[in-house]
Amino acid sequence: MPNALFILLRLVPTYKGRHISKILPFLQGRCLLFSAAANSLQRTSDGYENNSKKFNFDRLFKSCTQLELAKCLHAIVVVSGKAGNIFFSSKLVNLYAYLGNVSLSRHTFDQIAKKDVYTWNSMVSAYVRTGHFRDALDCFYQFFMTSGLRPDFYTFPPVLKACKNLLDGMRMHCLVLKLGFEWDLFVTASLVHMYTRFGILGSARKLFNDMPVRDMGSWNAMISGYCQNGNAAEALDVLNEMKLEGITMDPVTVVSILPICVQLDDSLNGMLIHLYAIKHGLEFDLFVSNALINMYSKFGQLKHAQKVFNRMVERDVVSWNSIIAAYEQNDDPHRALGLYYNMKPTGVNPDYLTLVSLSSIVAQLSDSWNGKSVHGYVLRRGWLLKDVISGNSIVDMYSKLGIMDSARAVFEALPVKDVVSWNTLITGYAQNGLSSDAIEVYDMMQECNITPNQATWVSILPAYSNVGALQQGMRVHGRLIKNNLYLDIFVGTCLIDMYGKCGKLGDAISLFLEVPKTTSVPWNAIISCHGIHGHAEKALKLFREMREEGVKPDHITFVSLLSACSHAGLVDEGQWCFHVMQADYRIQPILKHYGCMVDLFGRAGHLEMAYDFIKSMPVKPDASIWGALLGACRIHGNIDLATFASDRLFELDSENVGYYVLLSNMYANTGKWEGVDKVRALARDRGLRKTPGWSSIEVNNKVDVFYTGNQSHPSSEEIYKELRNLTDKMKSLGYTPDYSFVLQDVEEDEKEHILMSHSERLAIAFGIISTPPKTPIRIFKNLRVCGDCHNATKLISKITEREIIVRDSNRFHHFKDGVCSCGDYW
């Protein structure tokens, strides 16, 4: 029997009456309601006109909650000779659409020989309900032009909903006027809603004002229209007007108005509306509860969100998505994940937005293993191909997990890429320190004619400043002036940062004067720029100005200030900042601040003070603190304290190569080669490899990267020739190579060659041979500049009469006439 039923279902709706008569006996035993209906259909020829029977059919249609049942019903309708009946057929059209299968709707519709207005309306709204807006409009025009029938006022609300651009909408508006349906309440309310969808609030408001009668739907259309377009004040105005007319909010009004409270950052009002909902019995409305969860989550009030969620009687996907996203966006990925696991047994199936949250959760937990299964899940469901947002969230997930190869692969496979897709990939590369890949993707984006937006600039500019691509950064600046985006607080700050980090402090300052300075963001940027250039005094002056202007500094401001002081050796001023931060601004120092303080004391040679400071810290020192102490020990050659610090370090963070390198350098400096070997072996056992040193230089809009000892550059021969030439001249000026920076136990002439092929020196030599005489040279180095190179560069600046600006991972060195701006304190 099940097989027979299966065959029947496959035949629908092309079956013949005789199939059905064979099936009916089986059906009778299975579904009483259906068999009853089938019997009555067979007995009476005009069943639907009979009142009691009609009730039965309505129940029958309503009871069809599955596609299979609908097909059975269809079968019954046909077998009882009712297929030609417009009433039943139109009901079937609606039913199939309601169950999401619009092609069966269309099939049924096409079988109807004589179509009336009700039939056409059913088909149009079937398309609208299933989201096939284009087909809905086509169907409407077919109806209007070819059927010879006149659309009625039932026709327009769904058709207006199907208009997906302003042109269609206005054309439809004209038609409404031409046919004279503007008197209809629903039609006009639909027009209001349509105009708000396209952001044409003026036209919407005019129609709304002219309405002689307004029902709940009209008020809601106007209010939600303002809400969706972010016009909070107007939305509240209309709401007040409504209240004055004595109309109270219904669930839809509440749901529309709650996001406005978020937008206005008015949590009090939000809670008042929650109270209103409780008072008016809307508390358990599904939509109202979902909106409340979202509101509380945006205010960070997770307890309230959870309470609303707990009290719900019925929860749908949106409820679960909202509560999961609430925890995910408020940095509690563990709880969010727990809720996801609770969701499954309730029978609510995750949708693509659940997976968007899940991918972010997995990224926050840095759980690469589950990352792969999230990817697999989305892939299997076909969401990756169907929905950009799903794809983007997976690209973002892999980026945050640091698996850029996978991120790139997912990105490449996306059938549709929007700006966000590109931005996500660019940001991913930039955040993982792969600036040149970020730039490459940005260039590809340009070739694809995708218009960048604010987020694009905010990710590409730091990538440019990272590799020192000043010329390309300036080109972006030019573009931003045209777009008038350069005064945007985030973009402007990125530009300031870019100029500062590319050595153009003057340009950074003049930009800073132009951007709005109401928040700490641009101030932080300009203060840190001065800091890395070694101008701590000016950084402090800017800080005083900031205070005078009433801008509240944040913890980043103090990180920039403290590191400025430590670079310049301003110990007292640094201590003052540390005090002001806590006393005046009640900012509790975080590890970053403590690290700066250790650095401040340590660099200045107060190693004991630095160590005492660490001991007095109220929080447990982490690797960065001991790392700062170790760095200071290296500068001042205190090997005992260094050994102590590195013991603490390897307990805390045995994964960071930098510390092994520092320690082994110290042993190498003092010639303790067995110590060097020991540390190197330790690092090797833990599978760590030294970060390769590289330097870059931008020549003719192109960034060239040099690795230490690399000889594969096209101009390699000329570069080494120039370097030998320069070394000879340097020696005549009294240069003696400082072999303590050679970290290998080799012969003397080998040592000289190693120093000569340090990446910064290759880049400088390349700059000298490929740019006109006396033009400044700007170099970037990913690690700290080596002491011998620092000496050499001073002399090179004198010999070649060039300014040489070197930015290393720490700060700027501005070489001119044989001296460096840092005054050898670094």
Add this chain to the structure above:
DNA sequence: ATGAATATTT
């Protein structure tokens, strides 16, 4: 028949 909520990049 109309009216509604959740979302990816900085």
